[in-house]
Amino acid sequence: MTGALNDQVIFITGAASGIGRATAEAARRAGAHVVGADIGADAELAELDMALPLDVTDAQGMAGAAAQIMKEFGRIDGLVTCAGISVVGTATEMPLADWQRALDVNLTGTMLAARAVLPHMVAAGRGAIVTLSSIYGMTGGTGNTPYNVTKGGVLQLTRSLAADYGAAGIRVNALSPGFIETPMTHGLHAASPVRSAFIDMHLLKRAGRAEEVAKAAIFLLSDDASFITGANIPVDGGFSAAQVIRF
């Protein structure tokens, strides 16, 4: 098969569901060998070229995963960090454990995945990393403090990685999706008036599809994005471009 990622080895965390799963499928269509890590849905992972059941907060497990990929394929060309959780709450109302879990999975988990693959990419003199932030990494939002903070942190992590590893030939970019139809948002907003109000804040007046985020990830992984690093691309139907106010 030929494509934008022909014969490349792409590692995707959170590959069993939603955006991660769609990215895994798109990467395979683009010609890549796809390795997926996730804590759930082993059956979905098993469809990939290599399945690594793994909690992204497990530093040792993550380093071991990168070693396993190197042993099997001899290279890691790309990483997409899709593993993430939605954690709501305010500073005074959230359990401290919720705050910590959001930091652990969304921010530390992203850093650990990058930390595991970077030595191999640096040795090869090339590589591309795509992180998953959110519209709530770029703007505030009520009742969503742990998530907002971790996704803002992912943007700064992305820029910091781009700064530290650009000279080694590694590109690091973020995607910031708006409301995307996945199991994550289904659980949050199904049958709720919040859902339609939220969708109305997107200029395109609809929710996005996981495949639409996946296409942007494939672009950033590919040589088509060869001079793009440290960037954040909103895939948000215009959510971040304007405020929806009726005059």
Ligand SMILES: NC(=O)c1ccc[n+]([C@@H]2O[C@H](COP(=O)([O-])OP(=O)(O)OC[C@H]3O[C@@H](n4cnc5c(N)ncnc54)[C@H](O)[C@@H]3O)[C@@H](O)[C@H]2O)c1
């Ligand atoms: N869906 C949206 O509207 C939306 C919007 C903006 C950003 N995002 C971000 O995109 C990413 C993917 O979200 P999604 O909508 O596909 O969600 P999802 O719930 O469908 O998929 C997330 C996957 O991550 C896995 N995961 C969770 N914790 C993990 C852990 N500790 N270790 C390993 N795997 C773990 C889950 O098992 C699941 O398979 C997340 O980082 C999310 O914050 C999603």
